[in-house]
Structure formats: C-alpha cells, structure tokens
Amino acid sequence: METIAFYYSPKFLEHHPGRGHPEESDRLQAVLARLPELPLTRIEPEPVPRSQLLAVHSEAHLAGLEAVHARGGGALDPDTAMSAGSWPAALLAAGAAAQAVELVLSHAGPRRAFCAVRPPGHHATRERAMGFCLLNNVAVAAARALTLGLSRVAIVDFDVHHGNGTQEIFYEEGRVLYVSTHQYPYYPGTGAARETGLGAGAGKTLNLPLPAGAADAAYREVLANALLPALEAFAPELLLLSAGFDAHEADPLGGLALTTSMFGELTRALVGVAERYAAGAVVSCLEGGYDRPALGACVAAHLAALAGAG
Numbered sequence: 001m002e003t004i005a006f007y008y009s010p011k012f013l014e015h016h017p018g019r020g021h022p023e024e025s026d027r028l029q030a031v032l033a034r035l036p037e038l039p040l041t042r043i044e045p046e047p048v049p050r051s052q053l054l055a056v057h058s059e060a061h062l063a064g065l066e067a068v069h070a071r072g073g074g075a076l077d078p079d080t081a082m083s084a085g086s087w088p089a090a091l092l093a094a095g096a097a098a099q100a101v102e103l104v105l106s107h108a109g110p111r112r113a114f115c116a117v118r119p120p121g122h123h124a125t126r127e128r129a130m131g132f133c134l135l136n137n138v139a140v141a142a143a144r145a146l147t148l149g150l151s152r153v154a155i156v157d158f159d160v161h162h163g164n165g166t167q168e169i170f171y172e173e174g175r176v177l178y179v180s181t182h183q184y185p186y187y188p189g190t191g192a193a194r195e196t197g198l199g200a201g202a203g204k205t206l207n208l209p210l211p212a213g214a215a216d217a218a219y220r221e222v223l224a225n226a227l228l229p230a231l232e233a234f235a236p237e238l239l240l241l242s243a244g245f246d247a248h249e250a251d252p253l254g255g256l257a258l259t260t261s262m263f264g265e266l267t268r269a270l271v272g273v274a275e276r277y278a279a280g281a282v283v284s285c286l287e288g289g290y291d292r293p294a295l296g297a298c299v300a301a302h303l304a305a306l307a308g309a310g
C-alpha cells in the first residue's frame with residue numbers, strides 16, 4: 001500500500017466566505033471526521049512564495065486580493081468573499097499544492113499526495129477570483145512542476161463545474177494537458193467540447209461535458225472512451241487532480257448523479273495511468289463538494305484508491 005502525504009492546516013478553517021455559504025469550513029471538518037485507516041503522513045504546508053504565484057497570476061490580481069485582506073476582508077463577486085483569515089489560508093492552500101509536487105517528484109518520500117485545502121482554486125483565472133476561488137492551487141502546482149523541469153504534466157479535473165481558470169491559464173501551454181469532466185451547460189459557462197487549446201496548447205485542452213442527470217454508466221463510458229485514451233496518448237510525467245466531489249448524486253449544487261464508489265473507480269483508473277507513465281506520482285487537490293456526508297465518504301474512497309487499498 002502507498003503512503004499518502006496529507007497536506008492540511010487548521011488555518012484552512014479560518015477562511016469564512018459567510019454564514020450559510022456552501023463553501024464553509026465544516027466541509028473540511030466532514031473530511032477529517034471520515035479519514036480512513038490508511039498510511040497517511042500529515043504535513044503542514046508553508047505559504048506559497050510570491051514568485052510561484054506570479055507564474056499563474058498577474059501582479060494586479062495579487063495586489064487586489066492583498067488590498068481586500070488589508071481592510072479585513074470583503075466581497076469579490078456575488079459568490080466569492082474574503083474574511084480576515086482568507087488570504088493566509090489561500091497562501092497555504094497554493095503552498096500545499098506546490099510543496100506536494102516537490103515531494104512526489106523528489107523520489108524521497110510518498111508518491112501520492114492529497115491536499116485537503118480550502119479555499120478551492122480551479123475557477124480562479126490569471127486576473128480574477130471567482131466561484132469561491134482566490135488562487136488557482138492546481139495551476140500553481142502545475143507551474144511548479146514545469147519549473148522543476150517536467151515537460152508533460154496532466155491535470156484531470158472531475159469537479160462538477162468546469163475549471164475555467166485552469167483552462168485559461170494553460171490554454172496556450174503545450175506542456176500541460178487539461179482534461180475536465182463536468183456538467184454542461186452549467187456554471188461558469190465554459191467547457192464546451194470545441195474548446196481545445198490554442199497555439200502551442202492546441203489539442204492540449206480536452207473538455208468532456210456531461211448533461212444534467214448523467215450517472216455512473218455515462219461517466220464510465222466517457223472515462224473509458226475519452227479520458228483514459230487522452231491520458232495514455234499524452235503519457236504524463238506527473239498527474240495532478242482537481243478533485244471536486246460535487247458531481248455526487250447528493251450534492252446540493254451539482255446536477256450530476258455519480259455514486260461514492262464511482263469516485264473510487266475513477267481514482268483507481270487515474271492511479272493506473274500514473275503508475276504506467278509517471279512513476280506513480282499523483283497530487284490531488286480538493287476542489288468542490290458541498291453535501292457534507294457525501295464529501296466525507298467520497299474523499300475516503302478517493303484516498304483509499306490513491307493508496308491502492310480501494
């Protein structure tokens with residue numbers, strides 16, 4: 001069984017987008033309450049260095065978030081807000097993703113990492129916070145891998161929402177394959193199959209939209225016929241996951257109908273790709289998932305599969 005590096009900080013609980021907001025801190029408490037009996041090495045992340053943020057975000061975006069932080073927080077858009085603890089949490093969340101990449105590529109420790117982080121990241125664009133996301137954690141992780149010399153990094157995003165920020169950041173980048181399964185049409189509006197990348201990134205964005213109501217059978221078909229073949233063809237040196245669990249049938253925001261066991265099955269298939277091409281290196285970053293019991297159960301199934309126990 002593989003040991004999993006489990007990145008977590010209690011400061012993630014201090015990001016408060018607001019009472020009654022779906023992305024509140026009890027999400028992570030639900031995850032922690034359901035951690036399975038697995039070999040987990042708990043690691044507290046360090047804040048991400050600014051230079052690593054500037055690989056994927058503009059100076060103006062960072063300055064804007066810092067200005068909101070300096071006045072104690074505030075709304076960024078109708079869905080997205082900062083409290084006093086949000087900026088420190090966001091820096092630690094992005095730091096966790098980047099440091100997990102350093103660890104799994106070091107060949108000196110675990111080859112799997114799970115970043116139990118919030119705020120989530122995949123909607124954050126180079127210039128803008130949106131959709132509960134301030135900094136794009138998985139994009140910071142991918143950029144870190146490129147800096148460390150990799151030339152084929154795959155990001156698989158299985159959140160129910162399309163990761164518009166991640167797609168945008170790497171849309172013209174040939175070294176990063178971005179593959180997303182998501183409900184479509186749906187928030188944030190991007191993620192059509194015709195969006196496939198530009199320039200050096202042409203063909204390196206793969207959107208696999210699913211209609212509302214799609215369940216395990218439809219998902220399994222997309223996995224076997226499109227997602228896995230694309231990964232096999234790309235032969236990634238590192239697999240990054242934008243691990244959202246809001247495609248679960250119980251999720252109050254998403255309209256797909258996946259079961260808990262589908263997340264385990266998906267993860268096992270992805271680990272198989274990492275074993276064949278990437279020396280088993282997988283870094284998974286928590287994104288969405290808003291039904292607390294389902295989130296706890298799905299993360300447990302995901303971790304078991306990452307460890308090779310599920």
Ligand SMILES: [Zn+2]
Pocket residue numbers: 159160161244246287288289
């Ligand atoms: Zn989502």
